[in-house]
Amino acid sequence: MRIALVAESFLPHMNGVTNSVLQMIRHLELRGHETLVVAPDAGGAAQPAPSGRTALLPSLPMPAYPDVRVALPSTGRMTRVLRDFQPDVIHLASPFALGWKGQVAADVLRVPSVAVYQTDVIAYAERYGVPGAAPLASAHVARLHRRATLTLAPSSASQQQLAALGVDRLRRWGRGVDAERFRPERRSEAWRASIAPGEVLIGYVGRLAPEKQVDDLRVLCGIPGARLVIVGDGPERARLERELPGAVFTGFLGGDQLAIAMASVDVFVHPGESETFCQTVQEALASGVPVVATGRGGPLDLVRSSVDGWLYRPGDLDDLRQRVLDLVGDDAKRRSFAAAARESVRMRTWESLGDQLIEHYREAERLRPLDEAARSRGLPRPAIVQPPQRRQWRRYVALGDSLTEGLCDTSRMAPGEYRGWADRLSRLLAQGVDRFEYANLAVRSRRVRDLVSEQTPQALALKPDLVSVFIGSNDLASHGADPLRLAVHVEKAVRDIRATGADVLLVAPCLPAIRAARIFARRFAVYAAEMRRIAAATDSYLLDVAAMPALDDRSMFAPDLVHLSSRGHRHLAYRAAEALGVPDAEALGLLDDALHEHGRDDEHRGPWFTVHAVPWMWRRMRGRTAGDGLVSKHADVVVIPGGETARRRQQS
Known part of the structure; x- marks a missing residue:
């Protein structure tokens, strides 16, 4: 990776920010990454970074503290400096003045940014007694960190402080210590x-x-x-x-x-x-x-x-x-x-902290495309829920409508039968488990009321340890739908499931990227935001389908442009596995997609309005649904061959 570190202070002024930046430069270079430090120029005393590249920008000393220099380059100049380096990630070290310019440039360049909160400038403003400075500092800190792709806070106290300011995307990242020097x-x-x-x-x-x-x-x-x-x-x-x-x-x-x-x-x-x-x-x-x-x-x-x-x-x-x-x-x-x-402090080495930082960079790289996809649709950026620690599940039940039933995923299935992302996910979760059981209670055309009155009680009777909930699209596409009221009912179902000790994978639905779907965009956006809130409030796992840029690709959808194609179901299954902490899920998904490159479901698309839209509207006008008279395909648990079971079968 190429990492640009934008630091509010740097050599020769030694402080916590400078020390952290120097430690990270050494570690990143050791791991084979390229670095650029962008920092205030200290005049004749200025020193470049010990390795990598350095760009020092004109600065002025603070009147009350001349050792501290403040650089305020134009946004254009900061953007040019960073564009010339072509960074993969922009690291904002204790950002405030120069860091704000770095964040704006990151947005211009569409590069992920990782803001490291290291200086409590709000408290400093209060201590220095400048009238009105503390509220202004507070507003600026909140605005800056809410724009950053990811914010790293060094302590639980600073996490709470930033959360109170409305900063999301918070991760904990402390500081290493040189235990060889300090002993x-x-x-x-x-x-x-x-x-x-x-x-x-x-x-x-x-x-x-x-x-x-x-x-x-x-x-x-x-x-x-x-x-x-x-x-x-x-x-x-x-x-x-x-x-x-x-x-x-x-x-x-x-x-x-x-x-x-x-x-x-x-x-x-x-x-x-x-x-x-x-x-x-x-x-x-x-x-x-x-x-x-x-x-x-x-x-x-x-x-x-x-x-x-x-x-x-x-x-x-x-x-x-x-x-x-x-x-x-x-x-x-x-x-x-x-x-x-x-x-x-035995385990608090700079080496381990440096490796953690690289993982945070990679997370920011994954998040930035989601932010761009949300922004292009006029949606707020998706909140990233920190899930509870993953455990090995043994009984998984899927709830929902046609999307979870697997409609249009005909890959390797008999005529009239479907697989779907939940079926595929069950096989990923079964790996390494001696006996993994799975039930799918989803039925096409079902609504939130069916989730509450029928599916959730049926699921609880099966005593699962993992339940997925993916429902709401049929409600949201109906006349007069209220996404907030729907979310209240979904939250009740999720809380009932969580009360049994089972984990929940909550899926936020999305709309296909077609013009006809735009009339429902606001409803879906509000509903998706509520799903994120519910996931956070209930310590549930979240699969934010609404923020997946890959679903802008028409090949992810079946010819009706409503249901997912086999490729779309594959993509969703691996994203769900990734959300649940399945190792190497992203790499497996890319490999699986490559293997199916020539078998995509984009043939026989026909005239969409007459083939798909008119029959749907006709059913709605007559008060009927495609799921009338149908029952779920796996109303009771079935055993999915896992790692141990599969090996035993091979041996026999």
Whole structure:
């Protein structure tokens, strides 16, 4: 892949954003990917990325914090820079000003973007006290992240914060730690002696700026037998030196010097309440140093109270002092917490985080075409529901209408019989299962009322552990249909099924890409949005057919342009398997489609209006349906040969 990383700050200004970008560049290059860093130009001190390409854009220093540079190129210039690189994915590192331009350029170029939320600019605006700045910052952050293809949040607190702003497409992605650089063996008695011989050292590492709330550490000054050590620099240093009597200020430390300082303190403290992650807490834990941090933001996911440190009540400085005193006065507890601290970060390597990031890039690549398809139809982009953890199912029941019955999927079937996507899905799910059972209760022309009154009770009587629900198209194509009211009934059915412990695969229907279907577009869009909401509210799996760009291809539909062709049913089955977590479902689907390349169902299409539309309208006028008198094809479970069963049959 070719990845463009648009960073709000970069070398020589070292902070969490710069460090993360540098780590990712190294990892991406190691994995064989190409990178471009787009960042503000720091003038004469500017430094390019250690590998890959770098594009530095003209910038201005922030008045109150000249080390921080702000670049505001025109959208045209940003688009040209990115177009020249031809990225597959655009990584927005802590986006705000430059990141907004990167997002706009991503939309112009139709390239997926992954926005990494790393700086709580809303809290910063509040701390700096600029009138009206916080609401503006909040609105901008929400707008930017809602446009990004995918947003990565470093902690549960930041996920909740973004979700409250209406940001969807959220994924959790933390930060790695260099456990080789930050380790207990770096502890230096010589360094300790140079700071405060024979005293317990209470350390803080970070930027000296208002949002870090370093002045809260004044309650730690004057603790008998202890010394406060402040590592870092920033615009608040002069004031803090006056307000923290007796504290030792080392200035900025980096590299091995920082690692030695971190491992050489006895207790690490961090009072900042606006940390989305707090990398220095993680580095302290890796160094085998117990941590006392505020119980808000990133530290909530890092510090285990009474195991490797303490979380004190936010804003309660008496509690902060008591937590620190607890560790300062107990050598044995410090040693116990220190051992647990090192163990807690053992699996948080930059290598594992880098591989996770690449998977997020690939997910964004899959999502962007869905967004384009939705936008072309005038629909909101599909919300991506994070499904519950996949388990191995043994009894699957399919509910719905003709689409789930399999109408028009005649592939390898006797005359008058149909397969369908649910039948195909059952075989994919049966792989590796000794005995997999399947029932299909779907019947053509059935409606939501039939789902509630007939199909759901029948399904529950079969005691399934997986149920698919794909229904609503017949209702939505009827006069006066109310998609919101229909969704209420579907939600009741889904909740009844989920109450038994069974999983649900909820399918949001779509319209074929033909002009005649446009009169129903708004109904289908509202209904699909409700299916996404229901899936999220009930922890169900979601197959968002409405957002599948492949279904714009006429060959996915049968000659009536209403039902799916065999190719369409194959496509739907593999997309459903992918939603349910079946390994390699996408690759299998592409292979299956290639094998059927010359057997597509696009022959004998005839005049659509007279062959298909007129008979349908005639039935509707007479109050009849194509499903009158029909029953489901698998009213009871049938056994589908799975991995073990198939092997036994082969052996016999």
